[in-house]
Each structure stands twice: as structure tokens, then as C-alpha cells.
Amino acid sequence: MTLKALICDDSVLARKQVKKSLPEDFDAEILTASNGNEALDVLAQHEIGLVFLDLTMPELDGVGVLEAIKARQLKCFVIVISADIQPEMQKRVTELGALAFIQKPVNSDKLAVILHQYGLM
Numbered sequence: 001m002t003l004k005a006l007i008c009d010d011s012v013l014a015r016k017q018v019k020k021s022l023p024e025d026f027d028a029e030i031l032t033a034s035n036g037n038e039a040l041d042v043l044a045q046h047e048i049g050l051v052f053l054d055l056t057m058p059e060l061d062g063v064g065v066l067e068a069i070k071a072r073q074l075k076c077f078v079i080v081i082s083a084d085i086q087p088e089m090q091k092r093v094t095e096l097g098a099l100a101f102i103q104k105p106v107n108s109d110k111l112a113v114i115l116h117q118y119g120l121m
Helices: 013-021 035-046 062-072 086-093 108-117
Strands: 003-008 028-033 050-053 077-082 102-103
Touching: 003 013, 003 035, 013 108, 028 035, 035 050, 035 062, 050 062, 062 077, 062 086, 086 102, 102 108
Parallel strands: 003 028, 003 050, 050 077, 077 102
Antiparallel strands: none
């Protein structure tokens, strides 16, 4: 069965870059959202298995999305992709349930390792 994945970033360019960084053999239907509120709408309408989540976005940021996912007990894996690499933020998103934290721009090799590490490929 094909995994449904959501790429949530306010930058169209960043969403495209994440999609291009996915391994060729990553079997997933990719959906996108440009802010946290859109991401929560997608999560409510689809059975999403994996979210690639930016932190800094208008309307609702990535931390707010992680808090909502946790509060709603949604069953999905989250990989945070952000330029904000402060150790405090990495700790916070991990405490909120993120599997991994990848610095922008996405390194495709590092992404592939994380996907394999958590059995998502």
C-alpha cells in the first residue's frame, strides 16, 4: 500500500526541493500544505502516514501543528525540516513527537537514511 505523505512549508520552492530530495524508490502519494492550518485540514481529511514539516510559517507554525497532532492523537510520523537549528528547538520538537530534525536545504542522503531508519521505505 502506498504511503500518503504531506509536505508542509510556506515556500513553494522549499516544498519542491523536499519532493525532489525524496529517494526515487520512495512509494508515496505526496500532498502539500502552505501553512499549519492547511496541514491540519489535510490531516483531518486524509490518512497521512508521514509529515515533512517546516517550523516557521504564517497562520500556524510547525510547533503548533505538532501540538495539535499530539493533542488529537493523530497517528503519523513527523520529520521537521527547518533552517532553525537551535538545540532548544530541536529538543522541543522531539518532545512533541517529531522523529527527526533535518536542516534546510534537505540533504537527500540524510533524508534517505532517516526514512530507512524508521522503516518508511
